[in-house]
Amino acid sequence: MELRHSIELLGVAAFAASGVLSAGRKGMDLIGVAAIAFVAALGGGTIRDLLLDRHPIGWIASPDFLWVCLSATVVTLAWVRVRQPPHRALQTADALGLALFVIGGTGIAEQAGQRGLVAMLMGVITGAAGGVLRDVLSAEIPMVLRPGRLYVTAAIAGASLYLALEAIGMPRRPASVAGMIVIALLRFAAMRWDVRLPPPGLPAGDLDPDM
Amino acid sequence: MELRHSIELLGVAAFAASGVLSAGRKGMDLIGVAAIAFVAALGGGTIRDLLLDRHPIGWIASPDFLWVCLSATVVTLAWVRVRQPPHRALQTADALGLALFVIGGTGIAEQAGQRGLVAMLMGVITGAAGGVLRDVLSAEIPMVLRPGRLYVTAAIAGASLYLALEAIGMPRRPASVAGMIVIALLRFAAMRWDVRLPPPGLPAGDLDPDM
Amino acid sequence: MELRHSIELLGVAAFAASGVLSAGRKGMDLIGVAAIAFVAALGGGTIRDLLLDRHPIGWIASPDFLWVCLSATVVTLAWVRVRQPPHRALQTADALGLALFVIGGTGIAEQAGQRGLVAMLMGVITGAAGGVLRDVLSAEIPMVLRPGRLYVTAAIAGASLYLALEAIGMPRRPASVAGMIVIALLRFAAMRWDVRLPPPGLPAGDLDPDM
Numbered sequence: 001m002e003l004r005h006s007i008e009l010l011g012v013a014a015f016a017a018s019g020v021l022s023a024g025r026k027g028m029d030l031i032g033v034a035a036i037a038f039v040a041a042l043g044g045g046t047i048r049d050l051l052l053d054r055h056p057i058g059w060i061a062s063p064d065f066l067w068v069c070l071s072a073t074v075v076t077l078a079w080v081r082v083r084q085p086p087h088r089a090l091q092t093a094d095a096l097g098l099a100l101f102v103i104g105g106t107g108i109a110e111q112a113g114q115r116g117l118v119a120m121l122m123g124v125i126t127g128a129a130g131g132v133l134r135d136v137l138s139a140e141i142p143m144v145l146r147p148g149r150l151y152v153t154a155a156i157a158g159a160s161l162y163l164a165l166e167a168i169g170m171p172r173r174p175a176s177v178a179g180m181i182v183i184a185l186l187r188f189a190a191m192r193w194d195v196r197l198p199p200p201g202l203p204a205g206d207l208d209p210d211m
Numbered sequence: 212m213e214l215r216h217s218i219e220l221l222g223v224a225a226f227a228a229s230g231v232l233s234a235g236r237k238g239m240d241l242i243g244v245a246a247i248a249f250v251a252a253l254g255g256g257t258i259r260d261l262l263l264d265r266h267p268i269g270w271i272a273s274p275d276f277l278w279v280c281l282s283a284t285v286v287t288l289a290w291v292r293v294r295q296p297p298h299r300a301l302q303t304a305d306a307l308g309l310a311l312f313v314i315g316g317t318g319i320a321e322q323a324g325q326r327g328l329v330a331m332l333m334g335v336i337t338g339a340a341g342g343v344l345r346d347v348l349s350a351e352i353p354m355v356l357r358p359g360r361l362y363v364t365a366a367i368a369g370a371s372l373y374l375a376l377e378a379i380g381m382p383r384r385p386a387s388v389a390g391m392i393v394i395a396l397l398r399f400a401a402m403r404w405d406v407r408l409p410p411p412g413l414p415a416g417d418l419d420p421d422m
Numbered sequence: 423m424e425l426r427h428s429i430e431l432l433g434v435a436a437f438a439a440s441g442v443l444s445a446g447r448k449g450m451d452l453i454g455v456a457a458i459a460f461v462a463a464l465g466g467g468t469i470r471d472l473l474l475d476r477h478p479i480g481w482i483a484s485p486d487f488l489w490v491c492l493s494a495t496v497v498t499l500a501w502v503r504v505r506q507p508p509h510r511a512l513q514t515a516d517a518l519g520l521a522l523f524v525i526g527g528t529g530i531a532e533q534a535g536q537r538g539l540v541a542m543l544m545g546v547i548t549g550a551a552g553g554v555l556r557d558v559l560s561a562e563i564p565m566v567l568r569p570g571r572l573y574v575t576a577a578i579a580g581a582s583l584y585l586a587l588e589a590i591g592m593p594r595r596p597a598s599v600a601g602m603i604v605i606a607l608l609r610f611a612a613m614r615w616d617v618r619l620p621p622p623g624l625p626a627g628d629l630d631p632d633m
Contacts, residue, residue, distance in 0.1 A: 026563055027568060028567045029568060029570070029619045030619045030620065031567070031619060035574060050473075055475040059540075060473070060536065063539055066540070137554070139558075
């Protein structure tokens with residue numbers, strides 16, 4: 001319980017730092033950068049809680065999420081004024097944050113009575129929706145949906161493994177750890193060796209089904 | 212009841228297929244395309260349910276929505292690898308999906324005790340918000356808000372007619388059918404003859420009321 | 423109570439008019455412009471109510487918000503056909519609308535039992551999220567997050583002052599007025615003298631913490 005909350009706070013810090021860095025080239029002011037960091041770190045859990053009607057939502061119930069987010073933003077902004085951003089460390093933190101958010105979100109959906117595909121989707125939303133909102137606020141196609149990231153793919157794979165292991169009788173704790181390891185490993189593989197899904201093979205022309 | 216649920220599932224399939232096709236030129240990976248399809252097919256109903264505080268929201272209460280969405284995505288992706296996308300069929304399906312989503316969403320708002328403008332807006336949101344979210348995730352101005360689509364216009368006209376006919380005493384079923392026919396006909400007219408609203412007549416300069 | 427509701431309606435009208443004008447250069451149709459106006463005027467309060475689980479949300483409980491929004495949209499569209507948009511008047515209305523929305527939203531969060539950082543954030547969201555959604559629908563980086571606006575900054579400063587004055591014992595009404603004055607003055611200062619925050623000092627290169 002205590003350990004879990006601590007690790008969640010670490011995930012929030014990692015996502016906030018990555019939000020600050022990705023806002024660097026957008027021409028926002030200081031407060032705009034902080035807003036992006038908040039959305040990146042807390043957006044996924046917020047959408048999950050709204051969809052599950054789980055109130056008060058995470059950061060309203062535990063405002064320490066907000067303070068950790070704010071602290072990580074300030075530290076990141078101070079850090080980049082004196083030295084290079086620690087990319088390797090951030091990538092690792094982001095991968096661990098994703099692993100924890102996805103499995104944690106899946107577990108919260110199970111507590112709320114969800115199973116199977118819905119529980120899996122809640123885990124994926126918890127881990128990936130913050131990054132989607134961050135990029136939408138930057139008027140960009142979400143990075144997590146683009147080739148070569150295996151971001152949502154890793155989330156789906158880890159949440160599915162966790163749910164499958166539980167379904168065949170494995171206790172929650174080792175199943176959680178297995179799911180998290182798969183997520184982190186897939187992300188590391190995507191970053192090191194440029195592993196990617198096959199292209200969707202859609203025609204690139206100006207399709208417009210609305211017309 | 213059964214018929215209605217079946218038609219709703221057909222609407223979900225049509226919107227998912229149209230989401231897949233519109234994601235074709237965005238440079239997303241396979242999972243990114245699937246995410247766009249989910250958002251296009253289920254986003255409108257999700258926003259309506261959140262606004263009306265209607266829980267569990269549609270696809271959590273009935274996960275068959277998710278399976279239909281997934282199946283339509285896979286079939287569309289497989290289809291476009293072997294032959295041209297069936298544009299005429301998709302346009303028809305999209306128009307029917309819109310007709311059903313708008314009138315269905317208006318009816319759900321009435322069940323939740325809403326009347327008049329609020330009920331009409333809920334219908335429009337059910338039918339059009341999925342397409343808006345789809346385009347926002349692609350960093351584009353939503354197609355449904357652009358000239359020559361009559362998309363939101365058709366939704367407003369159909370929902371208003373349905374509510375007006377009910378208000379003057381027509382039973383729900385024929386009023387629903389009349390509303391749906393108007394929506395589908397307006398969409399077909401927009402596609403065939405390029406019917407469009409007058410331009411808003413706003414100055415095109417760099418207005419910036421924030422400054 | 424009555425006065426407050428009247429001022430809120432004025433804020434809605436100002437934000438709707440500013441939404442119409444900012445949609446001018448986007449190539450949307452008439453209904454698209456109206457949709458942007460609704461989102462700009464009602465989006466912030468809607469997100470606040472969803473986050474606080476406050477139902478029915480504002481414009482469902484009081485549909486006069488919708489009618490005011492619609493009227494302001496029609497009047498603005500008619501106005502710009504015969505004469506220049508009244509920029510000075512609109513800027514003033516937008517600044518007053520922001521002042522009222524932020525302090526009003528903070529007060530609503532307090533009524534819902536929130537304090538400190540959460541209450542402040544709810545005020546900021548009430549005032550600024552509508553403008554964020556408006557720009558997201560136009561596929562642009564939100565103006566309120568860009569340098570030289572002091573938009574979110576003014577909201578934070580006013581809400582914080584209001585909460586601080588209350589915390590040291592000042593009654594709600596004068597504390598509200600002080601918070602609103604600070605917001606309006608900061609916005610006027612940003613518009614007249616181009617006051618701005620220091621740049622975030624982030625490296626402008628192609629940082630990509632997702633990779």
